[in-house]
Amino acid sequence: MSMKYRLPMFERLEPCRPWRGGRITDTDPLTLNEAAREASRHAGTEVTAADFLRAAARGEITLRAIVHSRAKVQKHDGGIYCNQGEPTENTVPKGAIPTLPIVACQQLAATGRASWRTFEGCELIDGMVCRFDKAWLADGEPDFETVLDDCRVIGFDVHALADAFATDEEPTAPSATPTETAEPATxxxxxxxxxxxxxxxxxxxxxxxxxxxxxxxxxxxxxxxxxxxxxxxxxxxxxxxxxxxxxxxxxxxxxxxxxxxxxxxxxxxxxx
Structure with a gap:
């Protein structure tokens, strides 16, 4: 089948400063409240769970969610999207934490809950990272239902959004003496x-x-x-x-x- 690619609405955020928050790695999954706390420590200003939801709704970061029931899926090219160990199986296992489609992120930002059934992929088209539906729940499977407590943000996206909120002050280098002054940020x-x-x-x-x-x-x-x-x-x-x-x-x-x-x-x- 022909793919329908969706252009990005906003530029994808990426980390650009040394991390100053807690002890997390790029791949650690954090709850929204944990992500907000660590991002605030790094940024030097308050970053809220709502800020993460809005950024995910714009496509600036990715948002993941725990699924609470196994479900059959279908991949766009007829291949295997995910399985529970059998090579011919196409099943999302209970407890998986897939990336949410942007429409679900928009619902979460607006209402605090989302209903969704598609899994998005990304591909570089003419120099732009575009989204497309990589897989979807099989016919007869009920929609996945997601609430805020199910949501997870990986450390990479925590760092990226925190940098967007970071205050002007940069951390002082350990070798700096009390008489040294910081040069203007130019x-x-x-x-x-x-x-x-x-x-x-x-x-x-x-x-x-x-x-x-x-x-x-x-x-x-x-x-x-x-x-x-x-x-x-x-x-x-x-x-x-x-x-x-x-x-x-x-x-x-x-x-x-x-x-x-x-x-x-x-x-x-x-x-x-």
Whole structure:
């Protein structure tokens, strides 16, 4: 069957600062309350369970949920999606913690409960990570019902959302003396928090300011598009509503939308 791919609504959040929260790993599953507590410790400001639900509803992070009954499933290509040990079986076991489809995340953010029956996959299409229905509950199986107590957030997404809330202060290096003062968050030291695309954004903004032009997001995006494909740029190609850039740390493509660019510029103006 032909796949129907869904474009991302928002840029996927990823960690960009050293972790300052509790002792968790990227793969640890945390309850919403645990995730909020650890994210708040790291960010230096309050992050709530509702913040995680809203971010999941936007597709900025993933949200998982415990299922309380086994159920037969069907994979989009007719193959095996999951099983309980038998190679020909296609069953979600009781107690599994699958990733929720975004529609279920939206229901949870709005009402605190969700009814769902599809399992989403992700695929890179034209430089963008798109969602598609990878599997679904077999005919006759009742919908999975999920409430907030069933939800789990892995440590990677806790870190990613916490970074989006992080305060301006950076942790003091152990070797710093009491007489040393922190340099302003400018230049390369600040850019490393936002990866290669922030360097491009900063360079474009600096060029506009030197010419006496306001660095408005639309103008910055237009100039970023002009950099696409150049040897000294991390931007690989323009996209319908932004640009595609390549992360220097992973080599993976990412999309910068106009909305994400506006947020980055606003944070930079506020010294974040």
């Amino acid at each position: 230049g390369d030291s600040a850019r490393t928090r936002h990866d290669d695309i922030q360097i491009e954004i900063d360079d474009v903004r600096a060029g506009l300011e030197q010419q006496g032009e306001p660095a408005k997001p639309a103008k910055v995006m237009a100039l970023l598009r002009e950099r696409a494909g150049k040897p000294d740029s991390c931007i690989s190609e323009p996209a319908p509503d932004g640009v595609i850039w390549i992360r220097g740390t992973t080599g993976k493509p990412a999309k910068l939308t106009m909305e994400a660019l506006t947020k980055r510029i606003d944070r930079t103006r506020k010294g974040r």
